[in-house]
Amino acid sequence: MARVPNPDLGDLRGLIACPRCDLLHHTQQLSDGERAKCARCGSLLIWPRTGAFLHVVAFSFTGMILMIGAIFFPFLKISAQGLSHESSIFGVAMAFSDGWIAPLALAVLAMIVALPVFRFAALIYTLWPLANGRPAYRHSTTVFRLVEELQPWAMAEIFIIGTAVALVKVAGLASVSLGPAFWAFCVLIIVIALKNSFMSNWTIWDAISQK
Template sequence: MPHHRTDDLDELIACPVCDALYHARMPETGERVTCSRCHHVLIAPKEGAFLRVIALALTVMILMLGATFFPFLSIDAQGFSNAASVFDSALAFTDGGWMVALSFATAALIVLIPVLRAALVIYVLGPLAFGRKPWPGARAAFRWSEDLRPWSMAEIFVIGVAVALVKVSDLARVDYGPAFFMFAALVVVIVLQDGSMCRWTIWKTLEDKKSS
């Protein structure tokens, strides 16, 4: 896909890695368009991709519900034991003052934003998966889901817990609850969801369905 100058901005696509500018054309289903400079995949339409992404988004919401309220870790030290969920951890900061804001930020970054992103993706792709016109505000909803992506920090939370466990395991016995494994699965599902989503194809489909 060579470089091309055009006044039609709707036909331009910029590589998100190296900012190279191209004249976009929809490839055949199953083919991929890559950047000639850095080889980043720019467009990759796949058969049934919309339904697959919707299924993964639903999985994210179900896993997050369980991962929030089921026990995450239990610690046993010198005869004292305690088990806590992610919800309990967020409430631990609600003693008063500015700690309430910290509690809300913790819950939002770990739980609320990933769930909101999944809900927005389902709202956008639901009609498109069945060949129907997009629902009102679908373009704005998809833009919000993309803007929230850097703030969805479930995977950062899991990495932070893993680092903390290295230090805590020397002081106490740590047992993993069902929510721990749900969060581990959640990280994999989120990666699969983002990897299955061809954003250029979604924008193009939203535009075509709107004008048809």
């Protein structure tokens, strides 16, 4: 495990900024299994792993399938006093599609579905040629930059956590049955966590610039 020191700022080439404290460091090539940490706060900066690109592509493809399926499959069913209602994510969004709250439907679909799917597709576009030892596709730099910039707005994980909290309160008032879409979102959280464990942004940027 390596800690990269604070550099001389006379030459800005080959520098990496800590994502937490913004301390600049000189980059260096690490062997598989080694990690570079920030000298100030200890945040991970570089952690190359063998086959990481292919793993990220596989998890991204899996995430896309889960997300697309979760849109239309039933999410949950609520029953109370002999009445029941079953709905999907798409159905919930469409319920807000009329009148002045129509932008809410777009926001729901964009942040919960569209942005995560786009990020998965963008990662596949960026890493597929690199995983196969070929030059990066055209505009890979722009596409991967979008992946990083849109990360705070892709809220699939936040949605399922918020839903779980809400269901705890609703369960006392009605009978709640969880549908396949709910479990697809739960699996999606695990897939995203596994994907992130293989991602080293600096390694990806370095591979894009060299190919």
